[in-house]
Amino acid sequence: MTVESTAARTPRRSAGNKAGTTGTKRTTSTTKKATGAGKSAEPALVQLLTPEGKRVKNAEFDKYVADITAEDLRGLYRDMVLTRRFDAEATSLQRQGELGLWASLLGQEAAQIGSGRALRDDDYVFPTYREHGVAWCRGVDPTNLLGMFRGVNNGGWDPNGNNFHLYTIVIGSQTLHATGYAMGITKDGADSAVIAYFGDGASSQGDVAEAFTFSAVYNAPVVFFCQNNQWAISEPTEKQSRVPLYQRAQGFGFPGVRVDGNDVLANLAVTRWALERARAGEGPTLVEAFTYRMGAHTTSDDPTRYRHDEERAAWEAKDPILRLRRYLEAANHADEGFFAELETESEALGKRVREAVRAMPDPDHFAIFENVYADGHALVDEERAQFAAYQASFADEDGGK
Incomplete structure (x- = not known):
């Protein structure tokens, strides 16, 4: 991969732009030339840390991580390890019947922790349902995330408490919410930014x-x-777009950049750069974190039905946590004592999460009918009565429940 930014690049018009009505062979050929889909012309990728843990110099983006100390690097490593541990515990809890569903972030820790740590306290985050690492960075307790997946609450945290919106299940709608919020920021004269x-x-x-x-x-x-993890459930990216996703921004009039999604330093640097552009009044940016979903889309999915083990194995070699550990060890920024202490902390987190989830009280069965309408509604009253009758039908002969 070429190590460079694509933010300022203006692509030339190619024959592929006019090939929509020609034969399939010509369309495919010209598209590869125009987009870099062929082996000879890969899309540019911002990378500061190789899979082997070696630092890569990048004149454009190094300045955005120039203040990172050894302590900061250990902090980023800790964030990724603890996020992965929490995520693994949640997956296990779902398999044990404690959660209804879980969307794992396995393999995407660097994209989330790197971008999450680039944010200021006054920035606002609009997540999907997989941003557990970003939630961690914003100070949202992991147990609060699990309440919704256990079905005991409608979100689990106050969005204004951490400037981290509730998880959004409807695909893509949070980008509109983020845009409207960002437009409001400009009206208020604030210098904060929004990330979706x-x-x-x-x-x-x-x-x-x-x-x-x-x-x-x-x-x-x-x-x-x-976060381009390359699989929209069972549909690969090439079935969704004829161009790399970051290039779509050009058609809307703002820059796009592709970053190595498994490189926590690159994600930190590129997100800082994009946020500074936003705060300076330079408008939106599209960041495509090119990564890989190591596990299933959710716990109801079976990825072995649509992708090969060899593909996963190739990406395991690019593991974001192992990559940073190699760098920490090579630079003498962390010793075995640090890693051992973190392992102990990780196990303690898993235990805390496990116990907290199992101790969550069941919600009031009738809470589902509350707050549907501000002033009540005859249909809701009717449905509540029907549900009450249904519940009563399970009473025993002595009238107990």
Whole structure:
């Protein structure tokens, strides 16, 4: 991969742009030349740390991580390790019947921790349902995330308490929410920024295209952070787009950049750069974090049905946590005592999460009927009565429940 930024690049018009009505062979050939889909012309990728843990110099983005100390690097490593441990515990809890569903972030820790640590306290985050690492960076307790997946609450935290919005299940809609919020920031005269997370599958949604349009036209201070984990459930990225996703930004009039999604330093640097652009009044940016979903889309998915083990094995060699550990060890920034202490902390986190989830009280069965309408509604009253009768039908002969 070429190590460079693509933010300022203006592509030339190619024959592929006019090939929509020609034969399939010609369309495929010209598209490869125009987009870099062929082996000889890969899309540019910002990378500061190789899979082997070696530091790569990048004149454009090094300045955005120039203040990172050895302690900061250990902090980023700790964030990724603890996030992975929490995520693994949640997956196990779902398999044990304690959660209804779980969307794992396994393999995407660097993209989330790197971008999450680039944010200021006054920035606002609009996540999807997989941003557990970003939630960690914003100070949201992991047990609060699990309440929704256990079905005991409608979100689990106050969005204004951490400037971290509730998880969004509807694919892509949070990009519009983020854009509107960012437009409001400019009206208020604040210098904070907004970041919206979404996946490669969501990039095909109309809501995302509308958000791109409005943010560009109104010069909104928003960063669109796309975690391209290459699989929208069972659909690969090449079935969704004929061009690399970051290049879509050019058509809307703002820059896009592709970053190595498994490189926590590169994600930190590129997100800082994009956020500074937003705060300086330079409008939106699209960041495509090129990564890989190591596990299933959710715990209801079976990825072995649509992808090969060899593909996963190739990406395991690019593991974001192992990459940073290699760098820490080579630079003498961490010793065995640090890693051993972190392992103990990791196990303690898993135990705390496990005990907290199992101790969560069941919600009031009738809470589902509350707050549907501000002043009540006859249909809701009727449905509540029907449900009460249904519940009563389980009473025993003595009237107990």
